[in-house]
Amino acid sequence: MENLTRESAKSSEAIDLAYCRAALYSALAIGFQAPTAENLARLLTAESRASLISAANLLYPSGEPDLISVIEAFPNPTNSNVEGLTAISAHHRELFGHTVRGPIPPYETEYGNEALFQLPHELGDLMGFYNAFGLILKPGQHERADHISCECEFLMFLALKENYALEHDNQEMLAETQKAEKLFLRDHLGRFLPTFASKLRRHEDTGFYGLLGELCLRLVAAECSR
Numbered sequence: 001m002e003n004l005t006r007e008s009a010k011s012s013e014a015i016d017l018a019y020c021r022a023a024l025y026s027a028l029a030i031g032f033q034a035p036t037a038e039n040l041a042r043l044l045t046a047e048s049r050a051s052l053i054s055a056a057n058l059l060y061p062s063g064e065p066d067l068i069s070v071i072e073a074f075p076n077p078t079n080s081n082v083e084g085l086t087a088i089s090a091h092h093r094e095l096f097g098h099t100v101r102g103p104i105p106p107y108e109t110e111y112g113n114e115a116l117f118q119l120p121h122e123l124g125d126l127m128g129f130y131n132a133f134g135l136i137l138k139p140g141q142h143e144r145a146d147h148i149s150c151e152c153e154f155l156m157f158l159a160l161k162e163n164y165a166l167e168h169d170n171q172e173m174l175a176e177t178q179k180a181e182k183l184f185l186r187d188h189l190g191r192f193l194p195t196f197a198s199k200l201r202r203h204e205d206t207g208f209y210g211l212l213g214e215l216c217l218r219l220v221a222a223e224c225s226r
Contacts, residue, residue: 008068020055021057026047032152035085035089065192070214070215070218091209095203109178123144133157148189151184152189152216155189158181161177162178190223193216194219197213197216
């Protein structure tokens, strides 16, 4: 009975950790979208920040890679009003621009020595990942598959699917999902993110998007190591 109890506790912990990863990836996906009042409310209120801090603490109890200090440095929740939205929207336009090749492109295929030639292949590979799990881009969004928000959202989906597989003891689904997560981090988000985050830090070290890029980099680096 003791062994069964330990196994059950271990499974419960894995379920919680998968949900924590989903929560953090969800925040990043929302944060890198074009800002709206609803998105800012989901990220910058005291309640939402407390939830993210709780998720980071459960996921990395040792304190490394110190996600909490970055979350705590997000803009004050009281500023997530019309004035705050206007300022963050202006920063979004300034950093990411109105075109694909803005000052800091949020698109994976804009990075690397062969950026001009890899677009069809990389977009096809990304769509292969999404389609394998029954996902498509929303027709009305008019966004490319390699946008950092889309890639974070896919990793959120995989974390939730891992959570489901663990809850239902579906080992085949669990193995398939974990394999996809490893390959996606290796071949996509984990590959271009260091350069993207570095550009953000140079342009806006302590601003909202600089902090968001730092949070994303720390989380993904830790997840790649895991």
